[in-house]
Amino acid sequence: MTTTFLVTSSLVKVLVILLITVGGFAPIIIWAERRQSAMIQDRLGPSRAAIVLPASAVTFIDRARLPMWRLAALTGIVAIVALVTLTFVAIKGSNPLPISTSSLTASLIAFGVASVVLRAGYAVHSMIVRNGGKIMLIGLLHPVADALKFIFKEDFVPPKGDKLLFSAGPIIALIPAIAAFAVIPFASSLHWDYLDQVLPRTGEIAGLVVPLQVASLNVGILFIFAIASTGIIGAAISGYASDNKFSLLGGIRAASQMVSYEVVLGLTLVPAFMVYASLRLEDMTMWQHDHVWGIFVPPLTLAAVTFLVAAIAETKRVPFDLPEGESELVGGYLTEYSGMKFGMFFMGEFVEVVSLAAIASVIFFGGWDVPFLYRDGFEFALPFVAGSYSVPLVHWLVVAIQFVAFLLKVIALIWFQLMIRWSLPRFRYDQLMSLCWKGMLPLSLLNILVVGALILSGWLDGWVAFFEKLF
Amino acid sequence: MAVEVKVIKKPGRTLAEQAYVPEIAKGLGFAMGRFFKNTFGPQAKKEIDTVKYPEEKVEYPERFRGIHRLTQRTDGSPRCVACLCCSTACPAQCIHIEPAEYEPDDPRYGYERYPSVFVIDELRCIFCGYCVEACPCDAIRMDTGMHMPPSTSRDHFIYDKETLLSIPGRDGTYLTANPRHEPGDDTHPGVDRDRGH
Numbered sequence: 084m085t086t087t088f089l090v091t092s093s094l095v096k097v098l099v100i101l102l103i104t105v106g107g108f109a110p111i112i113i114w115a116e117r118r119q120s121a122m123i124q125d126r127l128g129p130s131r132a133a134i135v136l137p138a139s140a141v142t143f144i145d146r147a148r149l150p151m152w153r154l155a156a157l158t159g160i161v162a163i164v165a166l167v168t169l170t171f172v173a174i175k176g177s178n179p180l181p182i183s184t185s186s187l188t189a190s191l192i193a194f195g196v197a198s199v200v201l202r203a204g205y206a207v208h209s210m211i212v213r214n215g216g217k218i219m220l221i222g223l224l225h226p227v228a229d230a231l232k233f234i235f236k237e238d239f240v241p242p243k244g245d246k247l248l249f250s251a252g253p254i255i256a257l258i259p260a261i262a263a264f265a266v267i268p269f270a271s272s273l274h275w276d277y278l279d280q281v282l283p284r285t286g287e288i289a290g291l292v293v294p295l296q297v298a299s300l301n302v303g304i305l306f307i308f309a310i311a312s313t314g315i316i317g318a319a320i321s322g323y324a325s326d327n328k329f330s331l332l333g334g335i336r337a338a339s340q341m342v343s344y345e346v347v348l349g350l351t352l353v354p355a356f357m358v359y360a361s362l363r364l365e366d367m368t369m370w371q372h373d374h375v376w377g378i379f380v381p382p383l384t385l386a387a388v389t390f391l392v393a394a395i396a397e398t399k400r401v402p403f404d405l406p407e408g409e410s411e412l413v414g415g416y417l418t419e420y421s422g423m424k425f426g427m428f429f430m431g432e433f434v435e436v437v438s439l440a441a442i443a444s445v446i447f448f449g450g451w452d453v454p455f456l457y458r459d460g461f462e463f464a465l466p467f468v469a470g471s472y473s474v475p476l477v478h479w480l481v482v483a484i485q486f487v488a489f490l491l492k493v494i495a496l497i498w499f500q501l502m503i504r505w506s507l508p509r510f511r512y513d514q515l516m517s518l519c520w521k522g523m524l525p526l527s528l529l530n531i532l533v534v535g536a537l538i539l540s541g542w543l544d545g546w547v548a549f550f551e552k553l554f
Numbered sequence: 555m556a557v558e559v560k561v562i563k564k565p566g567r568t569l570a571e572q573a574y575v576p577e578i579a580k581g582l583g584f585a586m587g588r589f590f591k592n593t594f595g596p597q598a599k600k601e602i603d604t605v606k607y608p609e610e611k612v613e614y615p616e617r618f619r620g621i622h623r624l625t626q627r628t629d630g631s632p633r634c635v636a637c638l639c640c641s642t643a644c645p646a647q648c649i650h651i652e653p654a655e656y657e658p659d660d661p662r663y664g665y666e667r668y669p670s671v672f673v674i675d676e677l678r679c680i681f682c683g684y685c686v687e688a689c690p691c692d693a694i695r696m697d698t699g700m701h702m703p704p705s706t707s708r709d710h711f712i713y714d715k716e717t718l719l720s721i722p723g724r725d726g727t728y729l730t731a732n733p734r735h736e737p738g739d740d741t742h743p744g745v746d747r748d749r750g751h
Binding site for chain 2: 121123126502503
């Protein structure tokens with residue numbers, strides 16, 4: 084039974100990750116990047132893609148609007164009456180009315196929800212009518228339109244290019260980006276047998292445990308490095324296979340840039356391993372859950388900044404998008420690609436953005452950790468003040484909150500990356516390389532040295548203990 | 555004579571600018587401020603210039619030269635006296651007028667003519683406004699504030715007299731602000747048949 088359960092749960096986890104990355108985040112980032120850049124530049128950005136409803140449907144919606152509004156008002160009044168009655172009952176302490184308190188509560192919830200839903204429906208219907216029967220969804224349909232366009236476009240392969248490698252390139256670029264998610268924990272372990280109970284804060288718990296992570300590898304972060312360096316092959320191969328000098332140059336640039344920054348990327352994270360004393364990402368999150376977020380440990384703050392820089396260079400996005408460098412190389416290794424193959428490169432880039440945000444949030448921003456949230460619920464306490472206020476929560480709710488917190492951290496980091504993408508100008512190639520080899524490599528080596536010294540001298544433990552006392 | 559040389563210092567970079575990081579922070583801050591103001595800020599403070607065209611439309615400026623109209627007299631007939639000034643002035647030669655005489659019992663007979671045919675080919679027109687400048691009677695105006703309604707047929711762009719007369723000005727009137735003094739009116743400034751010299 085447990086085997087089938089483990090297989091099923093793993094499949095579910097993989098599906099959830101695919102849904103979040105490829106199905107959810109990637110299209111939304113594609114939309115957000117264009118929309119956000121537009122907002123920075125005082126434009127509206129993509130907001131015109133629409134599903135056009137037939138005229139009869141619009142007439143129907145227009146007619147349904149007013150009854151909907153009336154129903155919303157009516158249910159709202161009933162809900163308010165129920166609320167007032169409930170307050171009255173609560174103040175009086177007893178219920179002299181012929182209706183029971185529980186049915187009052189039920190009607191308050193039912194009618195309140197109905198009112199809100201109907202009011203929202205009225206707003207949506209009004210918007211559709213105002214737009215002349217077009218459902219636009221603030222431009223979220225643009226990625227859908229893009230995907231449709233990509234699928235139906237001509238799938239061009241350069242006649243003298245290498246057909247196999249040309250087709251393999253985008254796949255090799257996309258798959259590692261998604262595969263990196265395999266080791267990322269997106270919430271603490273799920274104790275399957277005690278979902279609706281409040282668990283004790285500490286101690287081992289017997290029964291079935293589902294780690295919310297596809298694969299709990301003891302090489303953890305090294306797996307991510309290994310997978311990420313596979314992405315180089317995708318870019319290099321597609322540059323070579325395109326039979327185009329610009330593509331080749333772009334591929335070479337991509338390969339050399341990614342190889343260089345791979346080194347820095349690894350070295351910036353070494354201080355994190357030293358502090359957390361583990362390579363497993365779930366252990367790292369656990370350490371941060373028990374002690375303090377990595378970003379608040381001084382040497383790791385520097386590591387976080389250098390990691391972000393190196394990782395943005397690794398994803399080949401602005402300000403390090405020299406492999407694409409459209410002013411010099413047309414489109415770099417993407418030049419010859421069209422249709423869904425180009426779409427896969429595009430998708431891969433955005434999934435890389437997501438996975439980078441996820442890795443950064445796990446290693447430096449506490450992953451699924453929420454301040455004041457423990458396994459048995461919230462406990463708020465002020466520093467240097469005795470006493471605390473605790474809210475016990477059932478297990479599934481705790482895990483859900485952790486999952487949402489992790490998603491929010493990832494979204495915030497993605498937003499920051501998009502912000503960087505629209506604020507900074509592109510580097511020159513020699514600047515890129517000297518930043519890597521002369522700037523960040525010595526800096527990260529020095530950081531390793533400093534962290535080692537701090538750990539050996541015991542200063543780091545003192546800092547962490549001080550911080551723990553603070554929270 | 556000695557040449558005076560004014561030495562201008564080459565603009566250098568400060569250490570903060572050279573360090574790159576503070577400048578990055580500044581740039582990010584600026585972009586973020588802009589983003590938050592335009593995305594989540596109060597409506598009045600947003601500076602978005604985009605117009606969602608079919609749903610929202612920009613009001614044309616007051617002196618925008620739209621499609622032509624022929625102004626009317628108070629009795630509904632065109633003010634045009636078929637002097638051919640506009641068609642002469644037209645650099646695109648898009649105005650075609652065929653003048654005609656009034657009937658002998660008409661009070662205007664002998665004073666002025668009227669256009670029996672007045673056609674403007676709006677596809678040829680370059681909207682220079684010379685016809686409006688040339689008109690001595692304020693009979694042709696471009697104050698409609700409308701651009702050409704699109705169509706798939708060229709015939710739809712050949713505007714005849716009735717069409718031109720049926721287009722109101724931006725203020726909704728078919729007349730003009732300038733009063734017209736018909737022959738026979740007391741206010742008519744010129745010599746006429748009854749008053750003589």
